[in-house]
Each structure stands twice: as structure tokens, then as C-alpha cells.
Amino acid sequence: MTTQFDVAVIGLGAMGSAALAFLSARGIRAIGIDAYFPAHALSSSHGDSRLIRMGYFEDPSYVPLLQRAYRNWRSLEARLRTDVLTITGVLQIGAPDSKIVRGTRASCEMHGLPHDVLDKADMAARFPAFQVDDGEIAVLDPQGGYLRPETAVMGYLKLAAADGAVLHFGERVSAIEPDDGGVTIQSAAGRYRARKVIVATGSWIAELVPQLKTHAVPIRQVVAWYQPRNGFATEPQRMPCFLRDEGPDGSYFGFPAIGTDGVKVGRHAHFREPIDPNRPNPPVNDTDTDLLDRFIAKRVPAAGQRVNATTCRYTMLPSEDFLLDLLPGNRNVVVASPCSGHGFKFTSVVGEILADLALDGGTALPTAAFSFDAMDRFIAA
Ligand SMILES: Cc1cc2nc3c(=O)[nH]c(=O)nc-3n(C[C@H](O)[C@H](O)[C@H](O)COP(=O)(O)OP(=O)(O)OC[C@H]3O[C@@H](n4cnc5c(N)ncnc54)[C@H](O)[C@@H]3O)c2cc1C
Incomplete structure (x- = not known):
């Protein structure tokens, strides 16, 4: 029947x-x-955490949907009586004319969203976990944070x-x-x-x-976790989630040390390697971890030593x-x-x-x- x-x-x-x-x-x-x-x-x-941010660098047209998404996340929490969304702020760091920094500012300005623009000295004073080059800036989206998937x-x-x-x-x-x-x-x-x-x-x-x-196209994604040397600098209360535009080297995303997991980091789309969804995700290899270790050592040295890494999958449209x-x-x-x-x-x-x-x-x-x-x-x- x-x-x-x-x-x-x-x-x-x-x-x-x-x-x-x-x-x-x-x-x-x-x-x-x-x-x-x-x-x-x-x-x-x-995988425990997903970024959420309001000043959407990809395109300002996403912002009305994000406003609705935030409202709906809070309704979900109210019905479940549990936390799903934690606000830490999201820093978008890079050269002033980089895609992520420029796009975030454009989205914030078009939709009148609160945001702070920080230079290298501001970053050192407020968020010492991050290394910022001369001439780089960060746009802080105070409504950003992370979700519990x-x-x-x-x-x-x-x-x-x-x-x-x-x-x-x-x-x-x-x-x-x-x-x-x-x-x-x-x-x-x-x-x-x-x-x-x-x-x-x-x-x-x-x-x-x-x-x-x-x-x-399903592609392979890799994320790794690092245990901080300085347990305070990477706490969610002191270190926002972040995106970092590295120009031709792509963009990286990361989270503060949430719970006992340590700082989590990945490069968006990693090496863009297509995978067969019906086979297990190819395991993490040295090329994967070298990439992420180099990024952490250069950009977030306070994150410390890698303690874990795993593979996941994105599915990309053109x-x-x-x-x-x-x-x-x-x-x-x-x-x-x-x-x-x-x-x-x-x-x-x-x-x-x-x-x-x-x-x-x-x-x-x-x-x-x-x-x-x-x-x-x-x-x-
Ligand atoms: C490492 C990583 C980091 C990410 N970071 C972010 C982030 O910071 N912020 C953000 O907004 N997004 C992020 N994303 C993207 C986001 O997580 C995905 O867009 C989203 O989870 C996709 O959900 P989905 O329901 O489409 O797919 P899935 O979660 O894969 O669910 C598909 C489900 O379909 C089931 N299924 C498949 N075929 C069949 C079948 N024939 N019959 C029955 N069931 C079937 C599967 O078992 C599976 O449970 C990230 C993704 C990854 C992998």
C-alpha cells in the first residue's frame, strides 16, 4: 500500500x-x-560551529534574508529553550580594497548596519590574538557570531x-x-x-x-583545531569569529576557542577538489595541515598547536x-x-x-x- x-x-x-x-x-x-x-x-x-554575519560581503542583496534568518534563529531558540546562536562579532580582515573588506563595508553602508573599521593599532589593542599587516584593516560586524549546527x-x-x-x-x-x-x-x-x-x-x-x-559539484573541505598557548586571548569573549582575505591565496574563516575545542580554522573551498559523494571523504593529509598550520602561525599565532583536523564537504554551484x-x-x-x-x-x-x-x-x-x-x-x- x-x-x-x-x-x-x-x-x-x-x-x-x-x-x-x-x-x-x-x-x-x-x-x-x-x-x-x-x-x-x-x-x-x-562540526559544532558555523559562522553567521549580517554585513554580507558576497552581495548586499542577501541582507534582507539574513535579517529574517536572525529573527527565525531567535524564534527557534525560544521554542527549543536552548542556545543556537552566540554573538561574538565577526572581524573581516584584509587589504582595504580586498573583496571581503570592501564587500562587507558596502553591505553595511547600503543597509545602515552597525560596524567598526579598525586599523593595525586598534586591532593590537582590542584583539591581540590576530596579526595584522601594515596597511590592512578589519571591519567588525558586531551582529556576527556562530551557530550550533x-x-x-x-x-x-x-x-x-x-x-x-x-x-x-x-x-x-x-x-x-x-x-x-x-x-x-x-x-x-x-x-x-x-x-x-x-x-x-x-x-x-x-x-x-x-x-x-x-x-x-561536491568538493572536499578541511578544518583544523588549535589549542591556544594563551588561554585568554582566544576566548570567545575576547576573540571574535573571523574571515581573512588573503588575496590570491583565497580566504580563511575561523572561530575562537569555543568550549574545549580550541580555535577552529579552514580555507574557504580548500583546494576545490571534486569528490564522489558516495565514497568516504578523503582523509586529511600533510598538504592540508601544512596550509592551515602556516596560516595560523602567520595570522593567529595565539591559537597555538594543531590538535585535530577533519574533512567535510561543500557543494558548489557555478x-x-x-x-x-x-x-x-x-x-x-x-x-x-x-x-x-x-x-x-x-x-x-x-x-x-x-x-x-x-x-x-x-x-x-x-x-x-x-x-x-x-x-x-x-x-x-
Ligand atoms: C566545513 C564546513 C564549514 C562551513 N561553514 C559555514 C559557515 O561558517 N557558515 C555558513 O553559513 N555555512 C557554512 N557551511 C555551509 C553549510 O554548512 C551548508 O550549506 C549546509 O550545511 C548544507 O546543508 P544541506 O541540508 O543542504 O546538506 P546536508 O547537511 O549534507 O544534508 C543532506 C542530507 O540529505 C541526506 N540524503 C542524501 N541523499 C539522500 C537520499 N537519496 N535519500 C535520503 N536522504 C538523502 C543525507 O544523508 C544528508 O543528511 C560550511 C560547510 C562545511 C562543510
């Missing part, structure tokens, strides 16, 4: 878990299915379950078959029918959305933007891209957008830049 739902969400990482919670809050009959247990080590939504994913799943969602873990969906009346979902354990399906399968997205085969849209040719399928390595902070608004797309066929939130059309235009340009 085929079980019938209003909406099925395939993939319960960041995007799928939030979508399921927003759907269930609207009182519909929803099912969420994940091949593993969510926030697992092969997903992109584990596992708490958020599990929290959204708990809310969804409390609102009546059916949750299936350890069940891989092998096919979705859309037709005019809805979608048939096939897994090893069963067959389901839903009016709409949301595909939020992260680095596996192209398996169920073959239109993304050449566009959604423009490095998001894709949140109905599938062209079948409006019963909603596609949620894994967001090109910078999506976690938006999870709380992406969930709302996905629920709107599935239940209303559109959303009042500004998502025109995240459409299949926008992706095609970028590729054609």
Missing part, C-alpha cells in the same frame, strides 16, 4: 530539517526521510515531530517520479505518494535532480549562490541546493522559503537570484 502525504522532504540536513519544521507548523501531513541519521559525518551540517538540525526535527511530522532515518530514497497530480517516492523500505516533494539531499542532490549533474526553486517542467518538485559552502546561517529562512514554495507555489521572500533561470543566465554569461 502507498502511504499518502501532503509534502515529503528528502534529506534532513540543515535545509531539509528546517523545511520540515516550517511545513509541520502549518498543520499539513509531512514526512521527512534521510539515508542516515541527520547531522552525520558525511553531511555538510556537522547539530543543535539546530536536531531542534528543527524535534519541532517537526512535535507538530506531527513522520520521520524516517536510515532510509535512502532511490527515485522520485513526479506527475501532474503529485510525486511518487521510492525507497528501499517503501513507496510513498505526496502532493509535493522537497529535495534537500546536499552533496547527493544530482542523484535525484539530474538537471544539476554538471552544476552541483555562481556560488543558492538554488531554491520549483523544478522547471514540474511544479510539484522543490529543489534546495546545499548553498555553496555558505548556507548554514540562512537555514532558518531557507526552511521557511522551501515550505512556502511547496505549499503556496511561491514565496514573498526575495529569492529571484536563487532560481533555475538565474543559474542558467550565470552559466550562459
